[in-house]
Amino acid sequence: MKYLAQAAVAATLAGSMGLQPALADTAKIGFVTTLTTPAAVIGNDMKNAAELAREHLGGKAGDTDLEIIFADDGFAPETGKQATDKLVKQDDVDFVTGFIWSHVLLASRKSALDGGKFLISANAGPSQMAGKLCDENYFSTSWQNDQTPMAMGEVLNQQGVKSLYIMAPNYAAGKDMVEGVERTYKGEIKGKDLTKWGADAQLDFSAELAKAEASGAEGIFVFYPGGAGAAFAKQYDQAGLADKLPLYSVFTVDALSLPKLQDAGLGAIMGSRTTQQWDPTLDNAANKKFVDDFKAKYGTYPSFYAAQSYDAIMLIASAIEAAGGNMDDTDALRAGLKAADFDSVRGDFKFGNNNMPIQDFYLREVVADDDGKWTTKVVSTVFEDHQDSYAAECKLN
Amino acid sequence: MDASLLIIQTLNGVQLGLLLFLVASGLTLVFGILDFVNLAHAALYMVGAFICASLTYALGNFVLAVLLALPLTAVVGLVVERTVARPLYSRGHLDQVLATFGLILVFETLAHMIWGPAGMSVPLPDSLNGQTTLPGGIQIPTFRLVIIGAGLAAAGGLFWLVNYTRLGMLIRAGASNRTMVSALGINIQLLFSLVFALGAALAGLAGMLIAPITEASIGMGHSIIITAFVVIIVGGIGSMKGAFVAAILIGLIDTLGRSFIDDLFKLVMSSEAAENAAPAISAMLIYIIMAAVLAFRPQGLFPPKVR
Amino acid sequence: MTRQDWIAVIMLALLAVLPPLFIWTGQYFWMDLATRLVILAIAASSLNLVLGFGGLVSFGHAAFVGLGAYAVGIPAYHWLYGGMDAIAVTNGFTQFGLAIGVTAFFALITGMICLRTRGVYFIMITMAFAQMIYYGIVSIEEYGGDDGLVIDTRSEFPLIDLDDPLQLYGLCWVSLLVVVLFVRMIVRSRFGMVLQGGKGNEERMATLGYNVYAYQLVAYVISGAICGYAGALLGNFTTFISPEMMDWTRSGELMFMVILGGASTLAGPIIGATMFIVLEEVLSSWTVYWHLPFGLFLILVVLYIRGGLTGLLSGKKGEGE
Incomplete structure (x- = not known):
């Protein structure tokens, strides 16, 4: 009897709130970024790149449909944390990604990880989270700030x-x-x-x-x-x-x-x-496709924020595929993420013990392209396979 | 610290002060005469900057754009006056604060929808873009001198308007006794509209002058409006002279605080701690000054004589 | 009981029944919203005491919320990372006591200065003190400055466990009930009569031999302490404390809740907080441009709904200032 009543209440609540039970063959990605305030210019660029990545994937990772839910952090940690809470508790996403700002990521960290979600930063790289606060479910497709x-x-x-x-x-x-x-x-x-x-x-x-x-x-x-x-x-x-x-x-x-x-x-x-760590002129097939299609679709060069967001979605898709689309198999998903087995627009990279990328860094210069548009080009490679300075403080191995 | 740096920072402080005065003078006019607390002044500041930026791109000339944008901003001010402000003249300050806070939200979102979130930078003509060498070999960006000049001109113009014209006489009369002025057959409603529009144009002018330095952006009014309120409270509400003195004072305190306070702090604490604390403490300074002034002179430094 | 009191009773009853249903059905996010709502209702009730009943328009109440939250966060921080042994505790009584003590003291000191001014000067000086605290906290690197402070441990009380959302909510709800009853008691006491008399005609109260300044100061301190208590609850709820909580726009939001619900009514702050949370949630899920309808709503409420929603519901106009 109790269960019947419970179901009835649940149905009423769900109905009144316009909620639908999650479909098992859909993977949900929560994307926290800045969509209001002047910093929305960054958020929109990331959003565009994430949508382009989804388009390139045909909306699917293997047989699993990909759904991206964008949320606004209002350029403030407290608002960002609330947005993350909502994605975790109400939308019940499988991955939380995005995050331009380090302080927003630091504030939201606990909400995502305690909720049992994978947290993937597409930009922010606070030192704490590469070191003492590292976590087996936290990855980055950008860099550590330093x-x-x-x-x-x-x-x-x-x-x-x-x-x-x-x-x-x-x-x-x-x-x-x-x-x-x-x-x-x-x-x-x-x-x-x-x-x-x-x-x-x-x-x-x-x-x-x-x-x-x-x-x-x-x-x-x-x-x-x-x-x-x-x-x-x-x-x-x-x-x-x-x-x-x-x-x-x-x-x-x-x-x-x-x-x-x-x-x-x-x-x-x-x-x-x-x-x-990235530039629009980097010579690899994935980057060419990304930059060309981005320019064709949105009319501007993608920023590094966009490149990292594109990678974040690609990384997630590769992990889902590696886990055979089983969203309940956390270990397989984690192993899939850690393998970083996808064509990154920055070229090859691998994750260190703290799940931060080990990658090359380039010196770039502002130039005009063939159409006279101002952009950047690579001058030289400064670091090869560079690992951040906090990896040793991280207890993972 | 050398003397030329001190001179440059003092000029920077005066420039910031004059910009604050442009915003505060409109605020104090509206406040002193209409008894209306207008937080939406921040929105008019932003609207002025955006209109000017758009016109600069359309016309290819910054000066022309400013001249055109001023009356346009005044018109926006008139619309605000008719629709939202006028019904609130007879209400308490609380209602006015809340409604105009709502106006800020509305204007900022509209600006986001119209001009996008990125903000617009405003190109200057070459003649204004370089540096000027002052006597003594001190170099300062030319446009900062332009702001100082424009600010002083506006201050002079306002002083003349309020003290030596018929409109100014009505403004002063209207501030002290509304019914008397309307009994004289003056259209008080029209007078109020004019004052409001003038305030809007002044806020817009400030926005237009700052836009080539920073840029026209959605949140630009947020930080300046609170500082402008501090200015008019410290100066004494309704007092043009008070607004001028307080604006320069606060501009100087803010700039000199940002320049030298970390050196001062380093004398008493580690340089790491000093660098972190200094920006916040210099931001705090102006509020400390305001509280101190109000603690001893609850009506501000130059309270208008007749209220 | 008046009709307005009945509205308060109905609201409290609804708030008592709904959240357990949310938990039961797994709607944890709605539970979060309800918790935030109840905490904001407490803060708004404290503001209503001075703003509604006392006629003192404080534009700086967010500072009390922030101070209360940091009174929980700073001891927890030291308990976790060492230093300042005297306050390094997780004991809830100490933390909440600290929150109330610090905010009451802050209200006393600032109130003594603020209450010398009137009208718009009062509005602005309360805001100035709030901004001072805001920048003061931002300047303290150790507690995170602008980045805020993440605390990994909530206040510890005997018998109840605040890590459990339902128990945390229970504490908040009971607190709201107590605060509403307390405000009701104050307002109906002789003290409350003098306070409200001071709003209408300060000179007459003075002629009658009352020291209005002292009455207002006591009310301001009580209000600040209640608001600090709400801040301590908020810190425990979010486990993240940042200077953003003290921004002047937050003070504006609290004012809006009071006016929207109906100033100088008991139910007003509760209804105002509810409307505020619901509006924010519904509008922001529709569009990123939600500030536009929100701002328009704010303007329309001020222009046309004098006395707030409580006034509308009870058919009796409250006193829109």
Whole structure:
């Protein structure tokens, strides 16, 4: 009798809330990213790439249908955590992926992992989660935050830059980036500014740029993702620093900021150098298909955010296929993820003990393509098969 | 710390202060005369920036775009006044805060739908884009000087308007005694509309001036509106002079705080801790000042004489 | 009991019955929503005490919520990672006591200054203090700064286990009931009469020999402490505490809940919080542009529904300020 009543209540509730029982032959992927606030420009790029990946897969991994549910984190950890809770508890997804921001990922981590879901970061790479907080069900298709600036530190050494000024936003990833460049850079650090971040981030850098110039450093290293990158580049140009204080950046000058900078006629950015684990010009079949189709469908170059999101969906699909579409076989799914047996747009990579990619890092330069559109191209390889510095702190093996 | 850096940072502070004054002056006009708390001022600031950005691309000229965008922003202000603000004049401040908070949400979402989330950067003509060398060999971006000039001009214009014109006389009269002015056969409703539109244009102008430096973006009004309120509260609501003094004061405190506070902190704590704490503490400074001013002068620094 | 009181009783009864059903049928997310709703209703009730009954428009109540949450988070953090042995505990009585004590103290200090001002100056100075606390917390690197603080352990009480969603909800619901009764008691006491008298005509109350300032200060401290208690519950519920909880827009949301439900009514904050949560949930699942209908709704409520939903339901206009 109790069960009958229970079923009746369940049916009523489900009916009134428009819920349907999950179909067994569908794999659900929750995708948490930023769809409101100015940072939505990143979120939309990731969403586009994830949808393109699904299209390339024909909507299926083996015989299993793929369903992607997008959720907005509002550029804030608390909202991101709520979005993750909803995906886990209400939509009952099998994988949670996306995550632009390190602090959002850190806040959402417990919700996804305690809910027994696989968590796959398509961008954020906070140091904690590569080290002490690593988990057998947490993977990354991007990098650990420190790695890209470490590559940049190496480049600075090679180019003989003797002193440096550093600017980054004051949040988890900003601190990791500073830590990363300090790890490899051997010259003197003349000064450092961490600026307010979030929905009401500081975008006027007049005071900081004046300090940087007065410090007498030979170069400036910055990390300003999303719209802040374009704002920084403009003020850097307006202050006439291009000749005095060469710009070395990570995650700042990208496929999202370049069209805007081109519209604004900001020639100073041409030739500026950044490091990255991926580039639209990387020569492999998967990347060619991804970049060409992305450009054809959306009219712009994909950003690295897009490349990593595309990889995340491909990685998930490869794991589902390896597990034979059995979504209850967690061990087989985990082994499938760990194998990273898919054609990544960055070329081959493998997962380390902490499930972070071991991969190459390139130095890239801003150039105009054949149609005159501003983009980047690879100059040289800085690191080969680079593993992050926190792997040893992770208890997994 | 050397003298030229101090001079540059002081100029940066004055520039920020004048920008704040443009936003705050409109706010304090509307507040002082209409007794209306208008959080949606933030939205008008953003709308001005976006309209100006679009026009700059359409016309290929930033200055022309500003001249056209100003009346357009004023028209948006008029629409807001007619539809939402006017029925709320007779209500309490609480209702006004909530309704105009709703307006911010509406405007920001509309901007997201119309212009996309990415924001728009505004190209400057070459003549405004470089640097200017000041006496003493100090270099400063030309456009920052333009902002200082425009801010001072607007302040001068407002001062003249309020003190030496018939409209200004009505504005002052309307602020102290509404019924008297309408008894004189003046259309008080029209006067209020004009003041509101003027406030909107001033907020829009501030947005247009900041857009070439940062960019026109959805959330841009959020951070400045609260600071602008701090300015008018510290200055004394309704006082143009108070708004000017407080705006410059707060612009200087914010900029100098961001520039030098971490060096100060390093004297008493580890450099790591100083770098982390400094940005937040300098953001806190302006609120500490506001609380201190209100604790000793509950009506602000320059309370208007007749209320 | 008045009709408005009956509405409060019905709301509380509904909130007592529905969540166990959610658990029973496996709708854990709806359970989460209900928990958040009840906690926000407590915070809104505390705001209603000063805003509705006292006529003091506080635009900084989110600071109390945040302080209460950090009063749970910081001891838990030290218990897990060492340091500050004096407060490194998971004991719920200590943590909640700390939350109430800290917020009451903060309300006392800031209230003494804020209550010297009137009208819009009061609105803005309460917001200024909230912003100060916001940036103060952001500047403390050890507790995560802007990134917030993830706590892996909830407050520990004898007999109840807060890791169990139903028991946590039970605690929140009982707390709401107690707070509503407490506010009702205050409002009907002589103290409450003076407080409400001060709203209507401060000078007359002063002439009658009442020190209105002292009455308002006591009310402000009580309100802050209740709100801090709600914050401690919220910290236990989310197990993630961030400065975002104290943003000025959060204070605005609390005000909206009170006005939407009906200021100076007992049921108002509960109905307001419910409407707020439901609207947010329904609209945001429709479209990413949900702030547009939400903002329009907010404007329409302020323009046309004076006295809030409680006023509408009970057929009696409340006092829209």
